Amino acid sequence: MKNTKPSFVEGYLGQDRSLGFHLHSHSLAVCPTGPAGEGTQMPDKDIKVTLDIEGTPGDKARPGTEALRPSVFHSIKFFVLCHSLLQLAQLMISGYLKSSISTVEKRFGLSSQSSGLLAAFNEVGNTALIVFVSYFGSRVHRPRLIGCGAVLAALAGLLMSLPHFISEPYRYDHTSHEDLPQDFEASLCLPMTSGPAPAPSNSSCSSYTEAQHLAVVGIMFLAQTLLGVGAVPIQPFGISYIDDFAHNSNSPLYIGILFAVTMLGPGLAYGLGGLMLSLYVDIDRMPEGGISLTSKDPRWVGAWWLGFLISAGAVALAAIPYFFFPREMPKEKHELRFRTRILSIIASRVSKGEGSSSEQSPGEYPGKQNGLAQCAPDLTVIQFIKVFPRVLLRTLRHPIFLLVALSQVCMSSMVAGMATFLPKFLERQFSITASYANLLIGCLTIPSAIVGIVVGGVLVKGLHLGPKRCVALCLLGTLLGLLFSLPLFFIGCPTHQIADITPQPGAQPEPGLFPGCSEPCSCPSDNFNPVCDPSTRVEYITPCHAGCTSQVIQEALDKSTVFYTNCSCVVGGGSVTAGSCDSACGYLVLPFVLLISASAALASVTHTPSFMLILRGVKKEDKTFAVGIQFMLLRVFAWMPSPVIHGSAIDTTCVYWAQSCGRRAVCRYYDHDLLRTRFIGLQFFFKTGSLVCFILIMAILRQQDKEAGTKTTLPSCGLEQQQLESGPEKKLEESKV
Incomplete structure (x- = not known):
């Protein structure tokens, strides 16, 4: 099922963003059968x-x-342990692509729009099959189906790494000849060659090369689709299995432990990405003599594929025990001895069902209410499909539910875009390595979002917030998060001064910087080997574009430095250093990430209150359906299109595209100011939309109070739910199938 409220963490959870789902998951959005019901007790x-x-x-x-x-496989506690490890590993493999998205772009020449579409394909397979999971419920052997899904996810991870093994070794200077060292003569100015820049050779643009590129991209899209399909049964079936066979008093504790462990998955995914991307991509087939690149070089490509192999292996190992669990196990009879008050509080705060446990007895979960959820197991697939639209329309007619769902669509769109492209944004904006960007996100941003979720649960649980106060808390969290986002528009680095691409602001063209100084060199148009003039901080695409005719390597104890000399485009014919110019404001990356983390924590505070608005805002018999409908809305309108929207916006800020066989490939340089404005502007836009929705919800609740003419300060949950359900939804015939 889909998560009931999108927190920042959810952007890193891949397809398993259903963390607030445990109160209704045992009914799988429609109708379970199994030990919870009388027929299979x-x-x-x-x-x-x-x-x-x-x-x-x-x-x-x-x-x-x-x-x-x-045996141990008849213990629900052992199942909780296994499922925690499986979800942890599964979230690592689903979130790992987001940590290496910019590296995959450079390796295979993809635009941000294409990489965003690749990330969104994870949702396609998941969304297409989740309805069947809702229908079958516990009619199937749930542990075995979870194991099959995990095996499929592991295979998808292996398939995701396959492009590395079927592709040629990465050549960061692809115009050099096979018999020459990379970075050498092909990047230098050779005045004896006259005429226009040579076109790419036929060998590098053969039909085989193009077909191989299409095959590689197709394999990655197929792998992402299969990864989404494999994840379909893992969390819904796992949570329902725990809720069915655990003692009613122990179930919240088990699910709280499950989610506490699961939340480590996104952080581990980014930590794994930070570690793997610090290794060279062809670590398994290094050229003789090694390479001259460092991780700071813009042409550096890390070992993106290695993380998929590690994650896939972890998922495969975690899947083994599921083939030994029984279809049904004896239900726990007694409450755990070690279930202390402290553990109960922790479980209720982490498991996103805070507040509802104090208002429902253990046996009053939404899936056990009378109504469609009870009769759905007797429906055929055709009858189920006919019934679903009626309940969908009835639920969407509820204004509170609709506005909460729209606010979550806005917030999920923001989270999905930031989760996919925040590492790349930090890399480009502050000129840091991909490894460092991932470590910042994994160590600061994700833990902050988790803290925000816990704080939101504590406030709802400790203050016994009703619907109106839940909306007020959502308003406050969203507004503060919006305010913390404002300074982000002004924290960033200026665009590099690149010869012949970006002019120097407020300066007259100097003698050595005029366009055309490298025309006699006939520089290849598709070469990329950036060099920097340290005196003017002007960057050139290649030494050839700087007019350099020779190369000098200065050996040192720990590393060697490459210089290019006799450069005609440099004032006085001086030398340039290999690599991009160092950023003059790299120190701003830490304040930027801290503000992002604070904004994420404040947005995550709204997670539990908005979840409670869903549970209290619809009829009891429709709660399970409401969460399923909410899941569909978030998938279709947020998690699928948002990465593509953000990727397209990023592409519009590119000032220099690399060319591959006449087609546009990866972007080499961005307009930093425009990139920051559009990327942060999208986040600001979606947060504003969420804020507007909560304002409308507050207005509706106040109007209902005036119309009812009753006291709104009573702590009775029944009265508050009656106020939320006032309107045409109260007609009895509309709640019948």
Whole structure:
């Protein structure tokens, strides 16, 4: 199921963003069957066999119980452990692409729009099959189906790394000849060659090369689709299985532990990305003599594929126990001895169902209410498809639900775009390495968002917030997050001064910077080997574009420095250094990330209150459907289009595109000011939309108070829910199928 409220963390959760789902997950958005219902409840004699496993000190041992004690695979606690590890590994593999998106772009010549579409394809397979998960519920062998989904996800991870092995070794100076070292003569100015710049050779633009490029891109899109398909049964079936067979008092604790462990997945994904991208992409097939690149070089490509292999292996290992769990296990009979008050509070805060536990008894989960959720197991697929639109229309007619869903669409769009392209934005804006950008996000931004979720749960739980106060908390969190986003428009670095591409502001052209100084060199148009003039901080695309005719390598104890000399485009015919010019404002990256993290924490505070608005704003028998509908809206209108929208906006800020066989490939240089304005502007736009929705919800609640003419300060949840459900939805015939 889809998450009920998009926090910043969810952008890193890939397709498993259903963290607030445990209160209704056992019904899988429609209709479960299984131990929760009467038809499949296990007989008491089967339960008595396992009393000693879950028993308390007051239980008396009976003769022969040791022989009848089931295996570890009949313990719900062991299932919780296995499922926590599986979701942790699955979130690593689904979030790893986001940490390496800019590296994949450079390696295969993709635009940001194409990479955004690649990230969005994860949602396609997931969305296409989630309805079937909702229908089948517990009719299937849930652990075995979870295991099959995990195996498919592991195979998708292996398939995602396949392009590295079928592609030629990465040549960061692809115009050099095979018998010459990279970066050498092909990048220098050769005055003896006259005429226009040579076109790319036929060998580098053969039909085979183009077909290989299309095959590589197609494989990655297929892998992302399969990854989404494999993740369909993992979280919904896992949570429903726990809720069905755990003791009613233990279920929130188990699910709280599950989500607490799961939340580490996004941080580990970015940490893994930071580690892998510090290694060279062809670490398994290094050229003789090594390479002269460093991780700071803009042509550096890290070992993006290695993280997919590690994550896929972790998912495959975590999938093994699921093939040994039974379809049904004896339900826990007693509450855990170690379930202390502190653990209960932690579980209720982390598991996103805060506030509802104090208003529902353990047996009053949404899936156990009367209505469609009870009769759906008896429906055929055709009847199920016919019934769903009626409930959909009835739920969408509720103004509170519709506005909350729209606010979540806005927030999810912001999260999806930031989760996909924030590492690339930090790389380009502040000239830092991909590894460092991932470490900043994994160590600062994601933990801040988790803290925000916990704080929101504490406020709802501790202050016993009703609907109106929940809306007020959402308003406050969104408004503060919006205010913290304002300074981001002004924190950034200016665009590099690149010869023949970006003019120097407020300066007359100097003698050595006039366009055409490198015309006699006949520089290849598709070459990229940036060099920097340290005296003027002007960057040239290649030494050839700087008019350099020779190369000097200065050896040092720890590293060697490459200089290009006799440069006709440099004043006085001086020398330039290899690599891009250092950023003069790289120190601003830490304040920028801290502001981003604070804004993410404030936005995450709204997670639990908005979730409670969903649960209290619709009929009891429609709560499960409401969450399923919310999931569909977020998938279709936020998580799918948002990466493509953000990628397209980033592409419009490019000032120099690399060319590959006559087609536009990866962007080499961006207008930093325009990039910052449009990227942060999109975040600001979506946050504003969410704020407007919460303002409208507050206005509707106040209008309902005036119309009802009743007291609104009573702490009765029944009264508050009655106010939320006032209107045409209260007609009894509309709640029947």
